[in-house]
Amino acid sequence: MAQTANRDTALGIALGLNALFGAILLAGGAWLIALGGSWYYAVAGVIMLITAFLLHRRRPQALWWYAGLVVFTVLWAVYEAGLDWWPIAARGDVVFLLGLLMATPWVVRPLIRRNERSADARASHYGRPARHPAAPLLAALVLFATVAVASWVVDPNSQHGQLRPAANAGDIAASSIPEGEWHAYGRTLHGQRYSPLAQITAENVGELEEVWHYRTGDMRGQPGDPKETTFEVTPLKIGERLYLCTPHQSVIALNATTGEEVWRYDPQTRDQLALQHLTCRGLSYHPGGGESGTPGSTGMEHDPAPGPDETRERLNLPIAADDAQITQQCDAKLFMPTADGRIIALNPEDGTVCGDFGQGSGQVNLWANMPHARVGGYYSTSPVVVTESLIVVGGTVLDNVSVNEPAGVIRAFDVHTGDLVWNWDPARPDDTSPLAPGETYTPSTPNSWSILSADEDLGMVYVPMGNAPPDQFGGNRGEAEETYSSAIVALDLETGRVRWFFRTVHHDLWDYDVPAQPTLIDLTFKGETVPALVQPTKQGEIFVLDRRSGEPLLPVTEVPYPQGAAEGDFTAATQPVSALSFDPPPLTGASMWGATLFDQLACRIEFHTLRYEGRYTPPSTRGTLVYPGNFGVFNWGGVAVDPARQAVFATPTYLAFVSKLIPRADDTTLYVQGGNRPKDSLPALNENFGAPYAVELRAFTSFLGLPCQQPPWGYIAGADLTSGERVWMHKNGTVRDSSPLPLPFRMGVPNLGGPVITAGGVAFLSGTLDYYVRAYDVATGKELWKARLPAGGQATPMSYTGDDGRQYVVVVAGGHGSLGTKAGDSVIAYALPPASR
Known part of the structure; x- marks a missing residue:
């Protein structure tokens, strides 16, 4: 009786799942x-419904129909x-698992009639092979498993190669910074994120310890x-100290x-700030x-204006010297x-x-002479540039709150003194003399929030x-906005006037601002050393320019892209594309993915309802698929x-976003x-008060919260900067910390935070969505070592020499709010054991 009940239960489950899934x-x-999409799903639904009907009638032909579905699914999956x-897994997991259930004795036996069992028994008695109604299904499942195993040993997403060998140290331009120190965000003002230390190598990096x-x-x-x-x-890292x-x-x-902590300073920053980022x-x-x-600047000819004090009082800004210990005369300085x-x-x-x-x-x-002054509306998230005599600073402005x-x-x-020397207002680019008291800069001009x-x-x-x-x-x-938006602008250090500019996007409608620090490097072209600038962009270009x-x-080509902007706007006819580009292939229906x-x-279905004609498809009231998204390659x-x-060590990330314009009837409604009105003083992001449209922005994800595009979503890559050749590229990172179960599937996950290269031929990266710091062979991209972090490592590592003579690698693990990685407050140092040096 129990066996009969088990059979009936299993058969009922198989029948019910086929009916439900089929519908x-x-x-x-x-x-x-x-x-206009694929016919597979409708055909699969029909086959499942037929299977359910035959299961209901207890016909063994149900297994044959389902075997056909498995084969059909395998062929379709491999084709796409x-x-x-x-x-392949996303296309076949449900079909395969349900097929395993249907191949069990609890489902098969009720489908075999008594006379068929007797016939099989007679066939066995006379030495003929017995017919098994599940044989076609079992064969189809074996076919699926064979294809799966084959796909495990094939990696179509990797490109293998090897970068050229490192040149002699004498070929690299000397730096005034001691080899074992790190004096700026990218180590030097050139922003290379390259350490000349070579104690850690590809051969010994596996011995690193905390x-x-x-x-x-x-x-x-x-x-x-x-x-x-x-x-x-x-x-x-300066002298014997780290500063952060x-x-x-x-x-x-x-x-x-x-x-060990040496000292700590709290600037008593105002709270309740209307911030987008902290x-x-x-x-x-x-x-x-x-x-x-x-020398020759006009800034020192101006007396300090009273405007800054008035603005400070109106905004109730603290004064650093009021509630802190003071050194009357600082020689060296840190700037925060x-x-x-x-x-x-x-x-x-x-x-x-x-x-x-x-x-x-x-x-x-920084609020001096600033229009629309409100605390939180303007601030610096990035370190300032410090030259021999100047501090140069930009700042972030709220992207999509208002036009004012x-x-x-x-x-x-x-x-030395903090007096204003020059100011470059993009709307008045030729007049860089400091403003007089009472004057203000031009509102809502393009800003620079990243690192200079x-x-x-x-x-x-x-x-x-x-x-x-x-x-x-x-x-x-x-x-002015058209000229300098999403551009690299070279300003004269002495006067602040524009020496040259290069637009990376024409009439940017996708939040493709230039997000990364320009990297300066001397490159060899046709035997001549050329001072170059390397600029990565959100859309995946790496522009290599004469600085x-x-x-x-490297060649830059103007390429036509989709037209047809929203009412009241326009699109540029072409966009610049570099010979060195990590622009991903366009998405198709076959690119869609899910668990x-x-x-x-x-x-x-959503892909086909959105407007998408490839990269640079304009935002629309219908909803536009933006790929790459504004998270950026x-x-x-x-x-x-x-x-x-x-060469360059890059970390391309591929995520699609959805941008939908919402027509505004007034300048107050939260569209x-x-x-979900923001609490306290937080800004009403994406409302675009004063513009014709608000905008809904979101990642292109399924109802399960997974990316709708198939993995990999994150890579590491090595490319030659003189030829523009992508030499190697490998998916990077696992979904261990991004899935409900801690499964370390190496699918290639997004990265936020930069890499660092060392002269030992090893690169380090901690910014992936799984909580690891990893080391790679710069020449090939091979992963050499990794260590578990206590939280998300969305920061850029650095390297230096300690007082004990060892080369250290330091990683910050504190997480990222909008990425949902685990919060933390850790600063962790790794080095080789003393005996391994």
């Missing part, structure tokens, strides 16, 4: 066919995806924190060899010495940009405020620019370059956030 696939498949396991682990005590989740509260810092800042703006000095990517350093001012719009100068020796900076206040007020935002002005201050670079020998600072707000509508932009003139060193047939089907982490190999 879903038929209905969804019919919808997909009407949209080739031997790529994860796309040496010390420091916790800052600064965790996200405090009242008023925006969603993007992140720990993104790359520490500086935390998301809530504390500045900390550590002993670089032991990790982070500090790093500090800046000036070693002291030199003279105030810049704050979330409430200040730059504070600190004594690196003890963390005291420099009393000789900012007319005794110890700070520069502060200016995106770039300013240079005297590194500088070449003091050429006398230029290189500025990666964003857009004038809002990002997804440009119908109201003027000449003297902005002329392309099961069903969410994949839903993704296919590359973001603020940028790339690392190897001057010895003249996007609606009932």
